[in-house]
Amino acid sequence: MTRNTLYIILILALFSCKKSDPPAPSYQPTPYQIEIPFRFPTHLNIPDDNPMTVEGIELGRMLFYDGRISGRTDPDSMMCCATCHLQSRSFECGIDHPVYTGGHPFGVTGISTPHFMMPLINLVWTHTGYLWNGVIEEGNPDPSRRHLEDLVWMGIVAPHEMHSDTNQAKELIQRIPGYPQRFEQAFGSPVVTVKNMGKAIAQFVRTLISADSKFDQYLRGEVQLNPAELNGYILFVTEQGGDCFHCHGGEGNPLFTTNLFYNNGKDSVFTDPRDRYQVTGNPNDIGAYKAPTLRNLLFTAPYMHDGRFRTIDEVLDFYSSGLVWSPYINPLMHHISTNGNQLTPAEKADLKAFLLTLTDSTFVTNPEFGMPDLP
Amino acid sequence: MNSTFRTGPVVLLVSLIVILTGCKKDNDQPVPTPTFGSINIQFKHVFNEIPLLLDTLAWTDDFNNSFEINEVQYFISDVRLHLKGGGTYQIATSDGIHYVDARIPESHQWLPVDQIPPATYDSVSFTFGLNAVKNQSNRFPDPPERDMFWPEILGGGYHYMKLNTKWKNDTVAELRPFMMHLGIGQIYDPDKPDSIIGYVQNYFFVKLDSSSFVMETGKLKILVLTMHLDRWFDGPPDAINLATMPQGIMQNQPLMHTVCLNGRGAFSVKIE
Numbered sequence: 105m106t107r108n109t110l111y112i113i114l115i116l117a118l119f120s121c122k123k124s125d126p127p128a129p130s131y132q133p134t135p136y137q138i139e140i141p142f143r144f145p146t147h148l149n150i151p152d153d154n155p156m157t158v159e160g161i162e163l164g165r166m167l168f169y170d171g172r173i174s175g176r177t178d179p180d181s182m183m184c185c186a187t188c189h190l191q192s193r194s195f196e197c198g199i200d201h202p203v204y205t206g207g208h209p210f211g212v213t214g215i216s217t218p219h220f221m222m223p224l225i226n227l228v229w230t231h232t233g234y235l236w237n238g239v240i241e242e243g244n245p246d247p248s249r250r251h252l253e254d255l256v257w258m259g260i261v262a263p264h265e266m267h268s269d270t271n272q273a274k275e276l277i278q279r280i281p282g283y284p285q286r287f288e289q290a291f292g293s294p295v296v297t298v299k300n301m302g303k304a305i306a307q308f309v310r311t312l313i314s315a316d317s318k319f320d321q322y323l324r325g326e327v328q329l330n331p332a333e334l335n336g337y338i339l340f341v342t343e344q345g346g347d348c349f350h351c352h353g354g355e356g357n358p359l360f361t362t363n364l365f366y367n368n369g370k371d372s373v374f375t376d377p378r379d380r381y382q383v384t385g386n387p388n389d390i391g392a393y394k395a396p397t398l399r400n401l402l403f404t405a406p407y408m409h410d411g412r413f414r415t416i417d418e419v420l421d422f423y424s425s426g427l428v429w430s431p432y433i434n435p436l437m438h439h440i441s442t443n444g445n446q447l448t449p450a451e452k453a454d455l456k457a458f459l460l461t462l463t464d465s466t467f468v469t470n471p472e473f474g475m476p477d478l479p
Numbered sequence: 480m481n482s483t484f485r486t487g488p489v490v491l492l493v494s495l496i497v498i499l500t501g502c503k504k505d506n507d508q509p510v511p512t513p514t515f516g517s518i519n520i521q522f523k524h525v526f527n528e529i530p531l532l533l534d535t536l537a538w539t540d541d542f543n544n545s546f547e548i549n550e551v552q553y554f555i556s557d558v559r560l561h562l563k564g565g566g567t568y569q570i571a572t573s574d575g576i577h578y579v580d581a582r583i584p585e586s587h588q589w590l591p592v593d594q595i596p597p598a599t600y601d602s603v604s605f606t607f608g609l610n611a612v613k614n615q616s617n618r619f620p621d622p623p624e625r626d627m628f629w630p631e632i633l634g635g636g637y638h639y640m641k642l643n644t645k646w647k648n649d650t651v652a653e654l655r656p657f658m659m660h661l662g663i664g665q666i667y668d669p670d671k672p673d674s675i676i677g678y679v680q681n682y683f684f685v686k687l688d689s690s691s692f693v694m695e696t697g698k699l700k701i702l703v704l705t706m707h708l709d710r711w712f713d714g715p716p717d718a719i720n721l722a723t724m725p726q727g728i729m730q731n732q733p734l735m736h737t738v739c740l741n742g743r744g745a746f747s748v749k750i751e
Contacts, residue, residue, distance in 0.1 A: 338632050438656040
């Protein structure tokens with residue numbers, strides 16, 4: 105053994121505990137931080153495997169608006185998220201949609217969606233599952249149907265939506281100059297995968313935050329509500345008034361939904377195979393659906409899971425005198441013994457005036473949510 | 480003698496020492512002997528001593544109304560351990576507030592990080608709901624606590640409890656909702672029934688005298704706090720008849736007061 109050999113052993117010994125340096129990242133997307141609006145929840149639903157990045161959001165915005173994610177280039181059959189989810193209608197299609205008559209979308213083959221739409225607003229605070237029955241949730245036995253991301257591949261293949269093929273979709277996107285680089289910038293690989301398409305679109309959708317309605321400004325002390333709006337709000341939050349707040353929130357829950365599921369007394373016979381009962385198996389969930397946010401109600405007609413009410417007035421009439429008893433009605437619908445909360449016409453007018461203070465015009469015109477230049 | 484062979488053993492020895500000790504963690508600090516004990520509070524819900532079944536028409540009150548219970552959600556706060564001979568220790572974890580939801584198993588257990596002084600305690604007490612200082616609007620931005628908010632116009636803060644039921648009896652065949660919601664009460668102007676002229680703090684103090692225990696150093700005590708749901712309806716002191724009640728009570732201070740009196744006797748504790 106030479107002296108040099110011994111010194112080498114000593115050096116090796118000294119450095120034997122040093123951790124190896126992590127490999128330099130091949131890509132470094134820019135982290136994106138969601139700003140929590142005034143009084144909004146602090147707990148965000150962002151999966152660990154899909155952190156928000158500027159590059160991911162921008163890619164997602166392109167894919168959201170690019171009909172080629174349907175795997176087709178024929179203008180007659182191209183479809184994308186924005187085909188139905190219109191910014192001007194708070195990312196629903198709206199009752200006045202030129203194609204989807206009455207606000208009921210259908211897929212490229214003409215098959216109608218099982219339910220009417222829910223707005224894509226403030227979904228980053230949804231922890232109770234997506235869609236009207238919340239079936240896209242952590243507890244779903246199918247691991248490919250648990251997250252917001254999963255709704256993308258589901259939309260691509262659903263007969264009542266794009267009715268396409270995920271391979272066809274990703275291969276087409278792969279061939280479009282500009283997209284591979286954007287996938288690399290967002291996810292570290294130029295190879296387009298449906299999984300990363302889902303991640304990118306989900307990131308964009310999580311940025312769709314509506315928090316600047318007149319009522320938000322009122323909570324922030326920036327404006328005052330007029331007497332009709334204030335009286336409407338009192339009706340909204342009082343049990344002996346309209347009692348809307350137990351399901352739809354209020355000043356203590358500015359999402360204007362609990363994101364929970366209720367049978368709200370619309371029917372006495374239930375045949376929908378996609379109600380909450382199909383998810384939980386609890387008979388008390390028969391005929392129950394998620395309470396949708398009331399934000400931007402002005403833009404999101406028709407109302408309810410089946411779009412049965414065309415106007416806000418029809419909804420108020422229903423809750424006032426149109427409730428239908430069933431054994432499954434939620435106990436929060438305590439006005440059922442009088443078929444509703446029996447609001448007077450003046451009270452309904454005030455309540456409507458308040459509901460319209462939830463209109464967020466800046467949200468539906470925000471250029472950051474609009475159609476970008478596509479590759 | 481060749482110098483390599485003179486220094487070699489030394490270098491080898493140093494290397495060996497470095498290898499053997501170089502990765503050792505600095506965990507030679509003596510583990511401090513705890514000078515305190517811990518508690519775990521578990522929450523149970525029974526009706527006439529039978530464990531609660533939600534959404535099941537399994538319960539009958541003193542007036543033969545049959546009913547199901549759909550939601551039991553409430554706050555307890557300011558849990559105090561009363562020392563034998565005087566003095567108290569108050570649980571401080573989470574500002575002393577715990578939310579319980581019968582549908583959320585994780586909420587049925589509270590593990591305060593408090594270090595409980597070893598001593599003999601002769602009783603346990605708590606506040607049902609939130610006292611006026613703690614019952615501040617917007618302190619809980621996230622669900623499920625958030626969804627307990629109590630509108631500002633009605634006094635603000637949070638529901639102390641939501642107990643949602645549906646009932647029927649021999650003359651009412653259809654299940655009817657009844658919502659036992661407790662929170663800050665209102666005093667309405669007798670001349671203008673829509674005008675609120677004052678508020679009433681309805682939170683109440685519950686002391687469970689048969690709850691003595693000895694907290695030993697380094698030991699864990701389990702406090703099993705049981706809510707006897709039947710007592711909210713049947714009392715004592717006053718049995719309430721769902722058939723003659725309105726469907727809700729959150730704007731009815733006399734009824735909230737009656738229910739709160741019943742609630743004072745709706746708990747028991749067992750120390751394990």
